[in-house]
Amino acid sequence: MRDTIQPPGARLGDRGRRLLERGRRFDSEALLPQLASALVGGTLLTLGLRRGRLGGVAMALAGGGLLFRGTRTDQEPHVRKHGVVVRTLRRQRGRDTTVELTVLQRSITLQGTPDALYRRWRDPETLNQVMGHFAEVTASGDGLQHWKVPGVFGKALEWDAEVVEEHPGELLRWRSVGDTALPNEGWVRFRRAPADWGTSVTLRFVFDPPGGVVGEKAVKLLGALPSLLALKALKRFKSLVEAGEIPTTRPNPAAREGGYSS
């Protein structure tokens, strides 16, 4: 589980090369870990941001970084938390810091063909609804998606993402572009399920925060929430496609919060 120390500057370049390599091979199994990492990181990030505290943000970033690094190992994932495939990797950062890297992946099975579901996912409005529990995703021209996670110190965390790999009906990979506080990437994979189960969809997120890494603390503080973010995105996609709407109880009559609850 030990990995070679990379100077921070070299990290991105190295990652890019690895991704490109994998992309050329198009070994979708190899790509999965990276996407999952991205998802997890995103979750962490979102949660941290939502907390609106510096600590939260730092945690989110750190968590994301961990996730991403985890993806770069070729270790088999193992289950660490409820229903979440997590992989960890200890990596030394700088001289005195060791961080635990975490990769997270979730899958869901839903009705529909891989082709139809892929097309649905590609609809920019779909992504906005699916990620709506933590981010606003809008088309920003030039084939870019604009991601906005509201509420960090009263400000939103934003980035543009571009599709870097596209295999219709099978796999879509995206990655943040330009200067952002939270470099990240993700992928989603569609595979036909057996019998009349439809399609299995797998989603990963990898976040790669810059600068100081809070690392293990971030993951611990966030607890199971990051996994929920990825899971919820998939569940929201499933309900949207199958049932035509995302279930909600908001607002809900109740004897609290002004006669309603959420």
Added chain:
Amino acid sequence: MRALCWNGINDLGVETVGDPRIVNPRDVILQVKMSTTCGSDLHFIDGYIPSMRKGDVIGHEFMGTVVETGPEVKKVHVGDRVVVPSFICCGSCWYCQHDLWSLCDNTNPKGELQEPLFGYQTAGIYGYTHAFGGYAGAHAQFVRVPHADTDCFQVPEGVTDEQALFLSDAVPTGYMGADFCGIQPGQTVAVWGCGGVGLMAQKAAFLLGAERVVGIDRYPERLKLAREQVGAETISYEEVDSVLDVLKELTGGRGPDACIDAVGMEAHGTGVVAAVDRARQALHLQSDRGQALRQAILACRKGGTLSVLGVYGVMDAFPMGVIMNKGLTVRSAQQHGQKYLPRLLEHVVKGELDPSFLATHRFSLEDAPRGYELFKKKQDGCVRAVFLPN
């Protein structure tokens, strides 16, 4: 509007809350004509099932009139008199399409709360804890019904409100329990519990071809209903030394072909085991009192079927060895109401089924806490308390 809210363990109050609104496009708003108590409500009222929040509107068995429809609602119209199964179902996921309605994938917005306990999420229910979705319940003047085209069933002319009311939960649950038994002509079915669900399971067992049905309870008025309204034979477990022995004698030593548990986690019982169960549950050393279930497993004939309708948490001290060595088939589910409602309505229209005798007491919504008290303590012969909110 006014609604019955859970304010804490054994603390119910009628409160003024916000009116429900159309939130999703397949929603309708129902003006509730009747709602009724259910034994499974008692489990969270008593605090044995967690994830209620102070101020939640409860109630999951109801019927009423549609007063507003969302833009995607096609088959249901304002003014329709409908009955609604207690589980909220999308109608389009794999589970709904395979008639496993209470396992719907798409209606529980808080399914992740269930996954640590169950592995996977179930459908949402009205007014029944946040693990089951956190939807506002129907002991209220109005209730929001999602996926109305799938979940609202028109009540035909000639079927009364009270007959329709119990088709929401008690009747389909009981009917499903009997259906699980795969009853063959000439068979004997024993049913633990003579509350609403137990009585309906007994009735359904006859409708599905059972020759003899035995109801087991301890309240004389419930046993009387089983005899007089359903035609079952009855055993009062407090008046016999051994339910097992009585069932054996009733069946020539073979045992019932199928046994249905319509009691659940708050079973009463007699003897040391019941006392130990009760103490362990009170001390939170176990979530369930399994007396009725264990007795049903013991009494069932070899190679027979055990059908579990009672609500359980994470029960320990479960006699798996008995099930295994006797070759029992075990079937269980929360009710798949959407599967059974059309045929149940037919039974009612044809006069083969009239569940309205379950409604032993009526209250205005304002008196609902008293209704639950009566229902919980089974005072005054209360089988079901019906609330009229409007």
